[in-house]
Amino acid sequence: MDETTWEQRHQVITHILTHPTTKPSLHSQFFISNQIPCYLNWDYPPILCPKHNQLFKWTISHFLKKVSKLGASNQASWRAKCPYQLPPPLVLAKGVEDAKWGDEDKREYVKKRLRSKKVGNDINPWIPILVPNLILLSFLFWDPYQD
Structure with a gap:
């Protein structure tokens, strides 16, 4: 350029x-x-x-x-994933519904987004605490650097 x-x-x-x-x-x-x-x-x-x-x-x-x-479908751009964009995207991403512009429709959309599962790990919160502590505790009983 x-x-x-x-x-x-x-x-x-x-x-x-x-x-x-x-x-x-x-x-x-x-x-x-x-x-x-x-x-x-x-x-x-x-x-x-x-x-x-x-x-x-x-x-x-x-x-x-x-x-x-490896044969995966085309990645949609970030614009195609925004149904409430003005002007609307030319090609809407797969799995995204068309935007409904009524007040009640917008409220339902927001409620649905708030009820949706949060993005993140779904592991027990005790695991990141217990596993390192158990490893450290095991070094009390087992010495890897024996003479």
Whole structure:
């Protein structure tokens, strides 16, 4: 991004914000590739980029990304997990319900979120206390550094 001017960056950001999509058109890809340099973590191939030697590197990195997921479904972006976003996301994440904008619906949504199970470990609180103490107690009866 160092070889781009602020005007080019401004045009690209404006284009991305005014044309939000998960599958950019060829015109959009060509416009962005002429404005900013290509990177290996893009989802579409850098064929349109001025530097064509990155195609092989992109192919290898894209293949390794797909293999590392081992057939797992696509990760939804954080925006797709926010049903009460304005404007609503283009693609809602799997398992997220559509937003209901009525007052009663919002109250039910908040109640449901408050009743949901808290994120965290579900272990007995005595275990982190007892296990280290039992290990230390075992050293009283057993000396690992005998002569």
